[in-house]
Amino acid sequence: MARQLEFIDTLLSEGRDEFTFEEARARLKVSTEATANFLARLSKKGLVDKLARGHYAIRPLGALGTSLVTQDLGSAVRAAFEGREHRIAYLSALSELGVLSHPVRTIYVACTERVRFTAVSRRPLRLVVEKPETIHLDAEVVKNSWRSSLERALFECALRVDLIGGAERLGDAVASGSRDADSVRIAHLAKNFGARGVAAERRLASIATALHLPLTLAPAVSKRQQVIRLDPRDDRVAWTDSRFRVAWNMTIDELQAVVGN
Numbered sequence: 001m002a003r004q005l006e007f008i009d010t011l012l013s014e015g016r017d018e019f020t021f022e023e024a025r026a027r028l029k030v031s032t033e034a035t036a037n038f039l040a041r042l043s044k045k046g047l048v049d050k051l052a053r054g055h056y057a058i059r060p061l062g063a064l065g066t067s068l069v070t071q072d073l074g075s076a077v078r079a080a081f082e083g084r085e086h087r088i089a090y091l092s093a094l095s096e097l098g099v100l101s102h103p104v105r106t107i108y109v110a111c112t113e114r115v116r117f118t119a120v121s122r123r124p125l126r127l128v129v130e131k132p133e134t135i136h137l138d139a140e141v142v143k144n145s146w147r148s149s150l151e152r153a154l155f156e157c158a159l160r161v162d163l164i165g166g167a168e169r170l171g172d173a174v175a176s177g178s179r180d181a182d183s184v185r186i187a188h189l190a191k192n193f194g195a196r197g198v199a200a201e202r203r204l205a206s207i208a209t210a211l212h213l214p215l216t217l218a219p220a221v222s223k224r225q226q227v228i229r230l231d232p233r234d235d236r237v238a239w240t241d242s243r244f245r246v247a248w249n250m251t252i253d254e255l256q257a258v259v260g261n
Contacts, residue, residue: 004042008058018075021054051121055079074143076121077109085135086111086146089128090157091164091173093148099177101259108163110135110148110156128163138189150177151185158200159193167231167249168258174207175259178215186217199228206230206246211256221245 007027011019025035039056042048048056057075073096077088087093090108094100107120110130119125138152148156157164157173164170190201198219205217207230227245229235234249241248248255 004038004045004047007038008042008047011058016058018051018055018057018079020056024056049121051076052080052082053117055082072143073107074145074147077107078143078145080117080120080125081109081111081115081145084111084113084115085132087130087135087139088142088145088147090126090148090153090160091169093153094150094157094173094177096142096147097150097153097177099150099153099173101172101176126163128160134192137192138185149185150181152189153177154181154204155186155189155197155200158203159196161203161231162233166233167255170203170230171207171211171255171259174204174215175211175213178208178213181215183216186215187219190219202228202244202246203230206241206244206248207255209243210241210252211259219244 007024010027011017021035021039024039025032028035028038030038039048043050046059049059051057057072057079073088073092077086087110088096088108089110091100091104091106092108095104106124106126108126108128109120110128112130112132112135114129115127117125136146138149139146140149154173154177157170161167161170164173186201186204190197193200201217201219202221204215205219207213208215208217221244225245227240227247230246230248236249237247238251238254239248240246
């Protein structure tokens with residue numbers, strides 16, 4: 001145990017809270033197998049957390065026995081997607097920004113390429129392959145990783161309602177994040193994504209207007225434009241917003257009750 005604590009203490013004294021398998025092996029001056037056993041013991045005792053293959057993080061003293069990724073998602077994603085263009089996105093970005101009222105276990109990451117792993121620090125990964133020209137559009141750097149801004153996260157959730165779990169999740173996100181979101185930035189994003197982007201803006205505008213939320217979006221919609229669904233997965237039509245031509249799969253009252261407004 002003394003050697004394990006000395007290893008941790010040395011890293012912390014150098015201002016390090018992350019390390020790789022190879023760095024550990026070089027410091028310990030032992031074989032690959034011995035290093036693996038050493039790190040497995042550290043992990044079992046709650047002293048380190050495995051972020052990704054070959055990448056580890058020292059757990060804060062107040063968080064022993066809990067997963068570090070719940071406190072530092074940026075570090076975990078950075079380690080897993082090292083060398084790849086990526087972005088913490090969708091519900092994960094909103095959760096990190098403190099917007100969602102319910103926790104999200106799945107980690108949502110947009111990346112310019114597919115990956116073989118399906119989890120990050122023992123949490124399921126939902127990967128969305130995206131074009132290089134949009135991967136960092138309206139995103140910010142967090143822990144040497146990238147994360148969608150509030151506006152980008154709300155917009156992309158409206159863009160992929162099927163991905164986030166339906167209109168209820170979208171309504172919750174809009175209700176919680178509308179006060180701080182910049183409608184001009186959302187409108188700019190919509191233009192960059194063409195017809196799909198305008199559809200996403202219409203969904204956001206419909207929810208914000210129907211629930212009387214402080215998010216002023218006014219996409220130009222003519223009566224000749226096709227009606228779009230609030231939730232593309234659901235064919236039910238409980239109400240149609242004639243202004244933005246959005247068919248809702250639930251009533252306004254039903255969504256209002258779900259988001260708790």
